[in-house]
Structure formats: C-alpha cells, structure tokens
Amino acid sequence: MTHQALPAQTARPRTLHPSPRTAGPLQLVPPTQRSRSPRTPSKLPRMSELAIDIGDHGRVIDLSREPDAANRLPRGRAGGRYRCCACGSALIFTGPATPDSGFTPRFRHPGSTGADRCTAPATHQADIQSDLTVVLDLRERLARALPGTVISLTAEPQLAGQRWALPPALVIHQGDQVVVVERPRRPLTRTTAETRRQHVRATYGERTAHWWFFDRDDTQQYLSAGTVKVRPHGTPDTHPKVRPTPAQRQLVHNGAAVCWIAKDTVLIPYGGHPGTYPAHDGEDWSGEMASWAKDWKISHPYPADSATWWGLVPLPLLTFGAHTGFRPAPAFQVMHALEKAQKGRETHRRRLAREHAQRPKPETAAVATASAPTEASSPHPSSQPAPAPAPVEALAVHRAPGQAAQTVQPPRADGPPLQKRAQVAPIQESGSHPRFTWRALLRLLRPGKTSR
Known part of the structure; x- marks a missing residue:
C-alpha cells in the first residue's frame, strides 16, 4: 500500500509592522544570538579577599583595595599568619605565578577542593562583608581628607571567627596624637558603646580622642x-x-x-x-x-x-x-x-x-473714656435732647369740621406693586410720637370699623 504524499500546508504569511521606536523593520533574533546584559558587580568584597593578618598587629586585609598585595605579602600558609574573618581558620595566600598571569590573588581554606568554602553561616559572612566595607570606605574618605596620615584598621586576633557587635575601629596617628574612629552599621546599644569606650581608653590612654x-x-x-x-x-x-x-x-x-x-x-x-x-x-x-x-x-x-x-x-x-x-x-x-x-x-x-x-491697657482706656464728662467736650451743651421729627403718615385724609367721613380707596394697580426701598426712620426716644403701622393707617381710612 502506497501512501500518497499530501501537499504541504502553507501557513498564512504574517506581516510584521515596524515598531514606532525603530527605524527599520522588526527582526527576530535567534535565542543563541541574544546578548545578555552584564551582571552588576557586587560592591561587597568576596570572603576570599578578606583576612586578618596576625603578623601585622591584626591588620585587616582587603585584596580588592590592595592591588600590590601579591608583591608585598608572603604566600602560602606563612606560619598561620592569615586568619579567616568569619570562621577563624588559618588561610593560604595564593597569587599569580608570573606578572603576566591573569590569576587573581586570593585567600583559601586549607583542604578545600574546587571552589573555596567557608564553614561560617552565610548570614555571618554577609555581616562581616558589610561591616568591613563601610569601615574601609570611611578610611578611604579620611585618607583623602588627611593626606600623609597613617590610618590603620586592625582587629583583635581573638575576634577572628566570632560575631562582633561592632566592626573594628580605625586608628589615626597624627604625630603623637591618636584618634580612634568608630563606624557602627547596626543599631548601637549602651552596653556595646560602654564596652568599646573602656577598651579604647585601656589600649590608647584616657586622653585619646574617640569619634x-x-x-x-x-x-x-x-x-x-x-x-x-x-x-x-x-x-x-x-x-x-x-x-x-x-x-x-x-x-x-x-x-x-x-x-x-x-x-x-x-x-x-x-x-x-x-x-x-x-x-x-x-x-x-x-x-x-x-x-x-x-x-x-x-x-x-x-x-x-x-x-x-x-x-x-x-x-x-x-x-x-x-x-x-x-x-x-x-x-x-x-x-x-x-x-x-x-x-x-x-x-x-x-x-x-x-x-x-x-503701653496703656485697652480695658483701662475704655473705662477712662466712659467716665469722662460729655458736656464739657461739647461747645453748645443742651439740657434737653432735640425732639425727633414726627413721622409722616402716608395717605392721611384731612377733612373740614362737620364734613362726613369718606372712605378713600387707593387706586388698583395693573400689576404687582413696586417694591420701594425702605427708609430708615430716625431714632425715637421713649414717650415721643407713636410708631407708624399699617393698622393705624386703616383706622384713619375706616373710622367706623374696629380692627381684628
């Protein structure tokens, strides 16, 4: 039985529109040709670059900041001179065989094969790296501010492999004067501060400047x-x-x-x-x-x-x-x-x-003004106040004696009455003319009727 080959099904071609951000047409790049963005290097030194040099009064070594360390420091075990900052083990210093070699100087633990491993917990190693980094950064800034001054970073040999509450302090030597500079990274307690203060005074003297x-x-x-x-x-x-x-x-x-x-x-x-x-x-x-x-x-x-x-x-x-x-x-x-x-x-x-x-108080000035005689200040004093003018009664009808009373009807308006602006009547004292009201006006217009 022979099988007839089926015609290959052609897919509908798709048109790739160019992106508005690119000038040319869109191109598909195979995965093998895609470039990876370089990894941002860490600012912290590796543990293989840090060590405590017991042979140099506990000086802290950071190979990333000492490019000439391979030419100055003795290599190998050096009699247990180098100690790991995290675990306290003796380290082996290795360097390039020739100046043209691309080998990077480093410290490694004895007996480790392949990648060097420290037995200290990862969190402890991270604290060591961070603490020493901030202190060494401060040392570089102080070195620029104090040219020609010796600034050392030392650690007690017994601190190697232990968790410290404070990183090692910087020691500045300016002639006969010694200045100790602390750079805490974690929250500082009163007990830790007092312990360090007593240690500095016991080591460098009571008059040592402590910053x-x-x-x-x-x-x-x-x-x-x-x-x-x-x-x-x-x-x-x-x-x-x-x-x-x-x-x-x-x-x-x-x-x-x-x-x-x-x-x-x-x-x-x-x-x-x-x-x-x-x-x-x-x-x-x-x-x-x-x-x-x-x-x-x-x-x-x-x-x-x-x-x-x-x-x-x-x-x-x-x-x-x-x-x-x-x-x-x-x-x-x-x-x-x-x-x-x-x-x-x-x-x-x-x-x-x-x-x-x-200054006179406002209350005192007000009392003095109220008690002063008002007649003395007037050029023409008068014993009786002037009578207020009588109000004009609107639409009042005057008739002769004996004339019968007539009711006057006001003319009707075609629309609503216009509102007139009310006039303020003069202030009347008690006992003067009666107050004008519409009810009094109606009594005058209709004398035979009483108001309800």
Missing part, C-alpha cells in the same frame, strides 16, 4: 526631628535636627564625639534647649508678646545632657585636615555665632516686653 561616625541615611541611627532656622553671622540658614538615641547621649556624656556622615559631608551636633523667657521687673509678656517669650538656647561645643534635640552643622570632611588635632573648628565657630545671636535675640525681645508694659 563615632553614624550613617546619615540610616533611619535607625538618624532620627529626624525637623529643622531649625538660624542666622549665624547674620546669614539666614536652616539646620537639620535629630532626636539622639540613648546610646548616642551616653557617648557624648562620657566624653566621646558624635557626628553623622553623608558621603563627604559631616554633621556636627550642638544641643537645643527650648523654653520660655522668665519675666523680669518692668516686662509684660502677655497678649501679642506671648509668642515672643518662647525661644531656644544652645549648648556647645558638645550637646548638654538636658538638650531636647540636637542641631547639626554641616561641614565638609576635608576641613578635618585643615586643622590640627582632628577638630571641626569651623563648626565650633558657627556654634559660637549661634550663641551670640541667641543673646542678641533675647536682649531685643526683652526690650519689646518693657515697651509693651508701658
């Missing part, structure tokens, strides 16, 4: 409280306000310096104390002066414990390098100008309160 840089864009570290309008040096400006956390208040109380950072701008705090001026002798703060009695005072160069809110002076990070001692001197100058403006503002308002107290 805490908080993230301006972190809502857990920056609690906005609005803004405040200020005029330092007579120039109007607006400063942001924050509600400090208990840990931040504790840091300032114990002598540390607190600030917020947003890229290359640092926000230096001062204390804001809202209140009301107490009234002195000869001052009156009532009435329109009540709102002028409310004002605020500043506490600086560091906020006082009783400050309700903290105002922030924006300052470029580069200004730290223009003055010795890692001091934000321009911010302190602005605070001094704010205090001077505050004193001038109080002096001006108290002068207005004294002027307000010397």
